[in-house]
Amino acid sequence: MQRQPMICAFATLLAALYLPVSLAQPEPRPTPSGLRYEDDSLFIRIVQRSPEQLTAFYLGRQFNQAAIEHILDTCFVTPIIHNKTFDVLWLELDTWQFGRGDEQITRIKRDYWPEKWDRSELPQAQRSTFGWTLMPEKRDLRRDEGVGGSVVIPWQQQPFTLRMNFHTGADKQGPLKTIVFEDIQCVTDTP
């Protein structure tokens, strides 16, 4: 009879030593390092282009100056995403949140641009190219599939936060993956 309490105590001690840490502490939220995030299942890098770089790129694609001026009125945030291991990782821009403190920053969507292009008399070829440089609105990223493109917001003078939410699984019933990038800035040209 006396042996049982000792065995119980010993078993408890062993269990305490070998229990995974996650049972004792909440799992840490995945944290990017600067504009880069990587774990076993996902890679994300955010590329910020300056007005000079954007101008050079779109001029090189034969965009006219009027169209480029419309582009430079905004801020381009360009993530590159690679789904390494999820069967399906859902890219849905409407679930992403740009903000600063309590302030929400509203994303500029694709339907913003046709009127700008009409005013700038931008030819169809350039309109097509522009569309392909944007991040798709929605995509079921398959295992080992990557995607890159620009997400557009109004120009920001102050740093802002981007919260990326990704549903997982073909039916979106898997765990929600959320990555938060802080202190992103709209880049200005170096003087």
Next chain:
Amino acid sequence: MRNRHALSRAAVYACLWFAALPALAADPLPKGLLALDGRAAPPLVLNDLDGERWDISAARGRWLFVHFWATWCGPCRKEMPTIQAIVPQFDATQLEIVLINTAETEDTVFAFLAEVAPDITPLMDSDGLVTEQWQPRGLPATFFVDPQGRLQYLALGGRPWDSPEYLEFVQRLVGQ
């Protein structure tokens, strides 16, 4: 006695062969390749860089590697040499490699391809509207169209076509 041993051996070999059948019948696809539902490929009529017209409806009887790309796209630029590398591996009657440039000028395309893929004459989707009809998931994208004109596979993004895994896939596809 000897007959019984031979029969047992035969039975074992038969079991092993039947067990291997599913694996032989369904080779796993290389990473990043998606099986499609076999619907008919969209129309595709474009001029190539030399001004010659190409119509997909006239290309039945062989597999088609229909590849959408642009020079400004980093993964496109990285992938193009691997496409050039597999050109000599296939007879045009088995596999035709069809490059479709999305919305760029002839000068831009010529300057790039002359260095990187001189053996392939691209089709020019000058206003980008054919690309939009095919709805690739992004650039680059490669559709495999079977000899009956049906969409069978899609490569997600750029792939190293000259690597053994992908080259063998294409070779198996065309029956080499």
